[in-house]
Amino acid sequence: MPFDQKPPRTTLRSVASLVEAGAVAPDDRERLEAVSRDFAIAVSPAMLAAMRPGDPLDPIARQFVPAPEELDVAQADLADPIGDEAHSPVEGIVHRYRDRVLLKPIHVCPVYCRFCFRREVVGPGSETLSSTALEAAIGYIRAHDEIWEVILSGGDPLMLSPRRLSEIVAALGAIPHVGVIRLHTRVPVAAPERVTDALVAALDTEKAVYVVLHCNHADELGTAAAAACRRIVRAGIPMLSQSVLLRGVNDDPATMAALLRTLVRHRIKPYYLHHADLARGTGHFRTSIAEGQALMRALRGDVSGLCQPTYVLDIPGGHGKVPVGPTYLSADGPDGRTVRDPHGNSHAYPPEQDHKN
Ligand SMILES: *Cc1c(COP(=O)(O)O)cnc(C)c1O
Secondary structure, three states: OOOOOOOOOOOEOOHHHHHHOOOOOHHHHHHHHHHHHHOOOOEOHHHHHOOOOOOOOOHHHHHHOOOHHHHOOOOOOEOOOOOOHHHOOOOOEEEEEOOEEEEEEEOOOOOOOOOOOOOOOOOOOOOEOOHHHHHHHHHHHHHOOOOOEEEEEEOOHHHOOHHHHHHHHHHHHOOOOOOEEEEEEOHHHHOHHHOOHHHHHOOOOOOEEEEEEEOOOHHHOOHHHHHHHHHHHHOOOOEEEEEEEOOOOOOOHHHHHHHHHHHHHOOEEEEEEEEOOOEOOOHHHOOOHHHHHHHHHHHEOOEOHHHOOEEEEEEOOOOEEEEOOOOOEOOOEOOEEEEEOOOOOEEEEOOOOOOOO
């Protein structure tokens, strides 16, 4: 339900301001101060307006308002959950797959998600990559002609000013072997007012540009967010989405189906559903992989294929992302295979002939 007081006009960045806004209980203050020493806090006006303040079970509040559970560090939690550091040849670049790199020009976000896998490195401080480091990072891309796609990540690249963003897009666009520029962002939902004509114009280049929206619940896509996405799509930029499977936010089939359909209705194609990474202090958000597979199974068949994301796990240690099912096909045997339909019934699939040579 909407905020009953007048929502603050600025982003809340401290436990004190969250207490004042009624978003956290005063009793939790001390423990949340401890959380805030480790992990940045930012709740934007748009996201504050989308939540029921003071209800820790609200799916929006749960994503952005710090919780005492973040102090519980499980043994499996990792400081660098997906092994970015192992693949960083120069500052600001992660080159894990041959044909694509991440370029991280900025370390800040409009909101700080409590489950973020980069929560150890994002936040206020050294806001952007220095211009020398940025030039070196772009130089690395220029020098590696196997790089076909550059993924702007961070931090949130749409937190850059239109001028800086257009400089980066122009520099990347001028590299002949770069075919695609992809941006991963939460700005259209968390700070839709930033998506101005000037910002969209900054993305104009001859190269293909894709915008991947990070969105985890249908309530994030209110009127202003929808208008921001429309502005991007109308500029000829296809949008995809990426979500994280989060306990208490979107881990039931009805909530997930509502999210996926809302995205598609706004012309945003669901791309990945991420299994929650082993980031420090995020155990309360993590489902089991079996629960994730069951959720995906529930969606298949009942929800349009357009709405289906690929459920992926980013293998700890920097080994890459892989789909983690569910699988519908049994192993190949002398009698062929069995394949399961969306209703859970098994069917025989005949042995396959070897047509090679
Ligand atoms: C996720 C990721 C990518 C992009 O992977 P896709 O499967 O192409 O979406 C690229 N590089 C790194 C380091 C990543 O973590």
